[in-house]
Amino acid sequence: MNDKQRSILLDISSRFSPPQGVKLSYGTSGFRADASLLESAVYRVGLLAALRSLKTRAVIGLMITASHNEISDNGIKVADPSGGMLTQDWEPFAESLANAPDSYTLVEILDDFVKKEKIALDGEWAAEVFLGRDTRPSGVSLLEAAKQGVASIVKANAKDMGVLTTPQLHWMVRARNKGLEASEHNYFDQLSSSFRCLLELIPQGSRIVGTNDKLIVDGADGIGAEKLESLKGLLNGLCVEVRNSGNGVLNEGVGADYVQKEKVVPRGFGPADVGIRCASFDGDADRLVYFLVQPNSNKIELVDGDKIMALFALFLEEQLSILNKSGDVTVRPNQTRLGIVQTAYANGASTSYLKQLGLEVVFTPTGVKHVHEKAAEYDIGIYFEANGHGTVLFSEAYLCYLEDINSNLSLTSTEKQKAASRLLAVSKLINQAVGDALSGLLLVEAILQHLGWSIQRWNELYHDLPSRQLKVKVLDRAAVVTANAETVVVKPSGIQEAINAEIAKYHKGRCFIRPSGTEDVVRVYAEASTQEAADGLAYSVAKLADQFLGSTNS
Numbered sequence: 001m002n003d004k005q006r007s008i009l010l011d012i013s014s015r016f017s018p019p020q021g022v023k024l025s026y027g028t029s030g031f032r033a034d035a036s037l038l039e040s041a042v043y044r045v046g047l048l049a050a051l052r053s054l055k056t057r058a059v060i061g062l063m064i065t066a067s068h069n070e071i072s073d074n075g076i077k078v079a080d081p082s083g084g085m086l087t088q089d090w091e092p093f094a095e096s097l098a099n100a101p102d103s104y105t106l107v108e109i110l111d112d113f114v115k116k117e118k119i120a121l122d123g124e125w126a127a128e129v130f131l132g133r134d135t136r137p138s139g140v141s142l143l144e145a146a147k148q149g150v151a152s153i154v155k156a157n158a159k160d161m162g163v164l165t166t167p168q169l170h171w172m173v174r175a176r177n178k179g180l181e182a183s184e185h186n187y188f189d190q191l192s193s194s195f196r197c198l199l200e201l202i203p204q205g206s207r208i209v210g211t212n213d214k215l216i217v218d219g220a221d222g223i224g225a226e227k228l229e230s231l232k233g234l235l236n237g238l239c240v241e242v243r244n245s246g247n248g249v250l251n252e253g254v255g256a257d258y259v260q261k262e263k264v265v266p267r268g269f270g271p272a273d274v275g276i277r278c279a280s281f282d283g284d285a286d287r288l289v290y291f292l293v294q295p296n297s298n299k300i301e302l303v304d305g306d307k308i309m310a311l312f313a314l315f316l317e318e319q320l321s322i323l324n325k326s327g328d329v330t331v332r333p334n335q336t337r338l339g340i341v342q343t344a345y346a347n348g349a350s351t352s353y354l355k356q357l358g359l360e361v362v363f364t365p366t367g368v369k370h371v372h373e374k375a376a377e378y379d380i381g382i383y384f385e386a387n388g389h390g391t392v393l394f395s396e397a398y399l400c401y402l403e404d405i406n407s408n409l410s411l412t413s414t415e416k417q418k419a420a421s422r423l424l425a426v427s428k429l430i431n432q433a434v435g436d437a438l439s440g441l442l443l444v445e446a447i448l449q450h451l452g453w454s455i456q457r458w459n460e461l462y463h464d465l466p467s468r469q470l471k472v473k474v475l476d477r478a479a480v481v482t483a484n485a486e487t488v489v490v491k492p493s494g495i496q497e498a499i500n501a502e503i504a505k506y507h508k509g510r511c512f513i514r515p516s517g518t519e520d521v522v523r524v525y526a527e528a529s530t531q532e533a534a535d536g537l538a539y540s541v542a543k544l545a546d547q548f549l550g551s552t553n554s
């Protein structure tokens, strides 16, 4: 690092001192905390993003959001060149930067890292970092801190992309790095035109029967509501009403996380909505769940990420079986590798349903970075977490194959050509960088229209097994070491045998524990044939966790 660069860094970083006594960790989704604690961390992630851009010679994204957390929190996450999450190799660097006690230590850490990674600070190439934020008021000053971070690296430029959903920023980074136009206008245009294309390809006669054509969306009083309003204007064939579009407090009694965890109606919904198809976004619009308001109660029937995945799988499988029908001499049917990626939190009934369809279902540890990586190994990989974060990934090679079929078959086999066109339209509609509530919603809506299904029909695909999730505060959650996609505890020894003995007492019992990656707790998940049994299993295993790991209450 030359003297000019060093003195700029020392000068600017001294204006962003870290708060005393706070240790930040780069969790499942970057740094997240009360917004008042984050200015220096955000500044420092700005530095990291500039270095990552120099190292990869590609555009990097920085998103300022705390997703479904309360409005007083905020956070920052990094989008890598592919539009996906920051490579896990750089997470320890992010943590040491964020926790450096003063400017001198900070510059020392940077200098060592730059040498180790052989990053050219004064090469030809200038770093480019796209910045986005959600609607949180604290985002304004944090965005400024991020800009200052990028500006502290001499050969780096920041570009403010505005107030965005998290998936929009990831989409823009990916598009830009593929040499495509990456504005919001381009994003809306791609979504609306591929949605239109899917509707045009609907077989004649399919139509949702009944009165519930209208869709009502709970926007969590966040950015997703505003963007859906804009997108709505470009769509024909979708009747959508947006509620909770920013007049109330972000995420307070609203949003996908609230709806999925509490299973009650969000603010702004009530008895008049019984029977109508409803959906909910989270605060930064990367999660989507559907629900139905129940008559005479504030309870909802939840149609979660697992069921969205089942709907997508069914539709894609239908297109693949058309494509792979034998008897066509012009194209050799190709054995498409369609992979379904779940975590242990997926309801067991969803896994059984997907396996019954003959699909390959694989499990990874919890977290988008794990499921996404696995899904990318297939020709078509679908991943969803039960909480509503998920997408469908298409490999580049498979897209080329589809393009080929699409052009070769246009004159000979209409059905196959249509199936290939549908798959290509799905690949453009559904966000290839990360789970996206806006694009996920449009794909669900297009598939329901294609199948002629109501939400009630969709919800009947299978019935969720009763489940219960609990959190246990223990002395040290890191003492829990798991294997087999977090379904088996290997440390402390003896606990898994004790859990197995509990599970054996319950019909259709399934239970696992794992340390959370975002909270200081051990999570317990249990399923069984009745709600009472699921509760019983969860509570007895929570007790075991207490006994083996030491409760913080004792």
Ligand SMILES: CC(=O)N[C@H]1[C@@H](OP(=O)(O)O)O[C@H](CO)[C@@H](O)[C@@H]1O
Binding pocket: 028, 029, 345, 366, 367, 368, 385, 387, 515, 516, 517, 518, 519, 523
């Ligand atoms: C059971 C559960 O919902 N876990 C969530 C939660 O992770 P934990 O590591 O369980 O705290 O937050 C992650 C980030 O948002 C999300 O990817 C994940 O699904």
Ligand SMILES: [Mg+2]
Binding pocket: 067, 068, 282, 283, 284, 285, 286, 287
């Ligand atoms: Mg989110």
